[in-house]
Amino acid sequence: MGGRPDPSLGAVMSERRRLINLAYRLLGSLAEAEDVVQETYVRWYAMSRARQEAIESPGAWLTKVAGRICLDVLGSARARRERYVGEWIPEPLPASVAVGSPAADPADRVTLDESVSMAFLVVLESMTPAERVAFVLHDVFRYPFAEVAEIVGRTPAACRQLASSARRRIGEGRARVTPAAQQAGIIREFRDAWAAKDIGALVGLLDPAVTAVADGGGLVSAELHPIEGGEQVARAFVDVAGKAPGLAVLERTVNGQPGLIAQLDGVTVVVVAFDIAGDRIRHIWAVRNPEKLRAWTAG
Numbered sequence: 001m002g003g004r005p006d007p008s009l010g011a012v013m014s015e016r017r018r019l020i021n022l023a024y025r026l027l028g029s030l031a032e033a034e035d036v037v038q039e040t041y042v043r044w045y046a047m048s049r050a051r052q053e054a055i056e057s058p059g060a061w062l063t064k065v066a067g068r069i070c071l072d073v074l075g076s077a078r079a080r081r082e083r084y085v086g087e088w089i090p091e092p093l094p095a096s097v098a099v100g101s102p103a104a105d106p107a108d109r110v111t112l113d114e115s116v117s118m119a120f121l122v123v124l125e126s127m128t129p130a131e132r133v134a135f136v137l138h139d140v141f142r143y144p145f146a147e148v149a150e151i152v153g154r155t156p157a158a159c160r161q162l163a164s165s166a167r168r169r170i171g172e173g174r175a176r177v178t179p180a181a182q183q184a185g186i187i188r189e190f191r192d193a194w195a196a197k198d199i200g201a202l203v204g205l206l207d208p209a210v211t212a213v214a215d216g217g218g219l220v221s222a223e224l225h226p227i228e229g230g231e232q233v234a235r236a237f238v239d240v241a242g243k244a245p246g247l248a249v250l251e252r253t254v255n256g257q258p259g260l261i262a263q264l265d266g267v268t269v270v271v272v273a274f275d276i277a278g279d280r281i282r283h284i285w286a287v288r289n290p291e292k293l294r295a296w297t298a299g
Contacts, residue, residue, distance in 0.1 A: 012044060015059045018141075019066050025136050026070040027077070028090030028121045030295060036073065040066045060147070067133060067151035074129035085218025087226065089285050090121040091292040092271040095253035115140045116255050118273035118285050120170070127166050134159045135166030178276045184251070184258040186276055191249050191260055194237050202234035207280040212236060217289030220269075233284065261296065268296040 019040060023033035040062055044052070055061045081088045093116065114120060115136075124132050130152050137143040137151065138159070145156040145163075152159055178186075186205060193201035212233045216222025227236050241247060248263045252271075260272040271293060275283035287293065 012041075012058050012062070015062050016041075018059075019062060022063065022136070022141060023066055023070055024093075025115055025121075025124070025140060026067075026133060027073060028125060029292075030091050030093065031291070032073060036066055036069045039069055063143070064147075064151050067137060071129055071133050071152065074132060078129075085216070086222055086224040087213045087215050088125075088217075089213060089215035089287050089292075090118065090125065092118065092254050092259075092273055092285075092287050092296075094295055095256075113256055117257050118255050118259075119275040119283065121255070122283075122285070123170055124166075126169060128162075130154065131162045131166040131169075134162035135170075138163045139167065178278060180258065182279070183274070183276050186279065186281065187258045187260060187274055188251060190274075190281065191251060194241060195249055197238045197241050199231070199234045199238055202237060203230045205281055206230040206233055207277065207282040210280075210282055210284065212284040212286065214286045215289050215292070217291060219290055220288045222286070222288045268293055271296060 016037060019037045020033055023036040024030055027033055027036070043065055044058070044062065052058070124136070127135070133152055134145075134148050134154075137148045138145060145159045148159045148163075149156045152162070154162070190202065190205050193205065208230050209228070210230055210233050212223075212227045214222035223236070227233050244262075244264060246264055247269075250261050250263065252259055252261045254260075254271055254273045257273065259274060261268050262270045262272070269288065269290075271287045273285045273287075274281050
């Protein structure tokens, strides 16, 4: 660069937060999102200054590149997850998470809203890569279908159909919204009943058709298959409490929603997210894979 200041640096780097938010929603993994954003910037700075200056909108260019990288990652992720030990759950995020060290720039923080709730991310996992990218770009980030088409490699009309199909999946998975304060109260009761090993109280908080899924990634012990039914789920949690008498269960915000974490000797060993319909818990996701708990143990 001949020592000259880069006039585009501020504008280009200001896109980092939006790119992290986009990539996390597309991939369900903060670690993979960081890698995608890093690769996006590597490609930007691999270009000559003349090519950079010829790009009318650096933000649009960065989004297009990041979106295409995410599409490739999603395509390969299906094969990788077929080899994954047990169930794969998106990486959970605490109330305040930044990329890198705890002292990272606040501009790197992931914005927590409904589009990063665990229930939302799990539904996204059921979509094809093209559906997921088209839906997130258009419905969450409000990109026009003409721009989405350039990223997905389909026509705008085809992208509109992809997003519509994804929207139906999201709608089918949604239940009546339970106010956050009520959710927090139900989860507090669940925590107390879990600590007391009170199976009856736990069953009373669970939907009869509740499903609990654990993710140990083959690195720590975890149920390899979902557990279904109120009594079965309640007994599974009581069994965990019995095997770890020193377990401290704490209320925390998980992906923007009330949730729980469990610690042993001050170290977070499991993060639990919930989906509540009315006054009953219908889905529980327990992440034990230590590689997905970095944001809960940093600092």
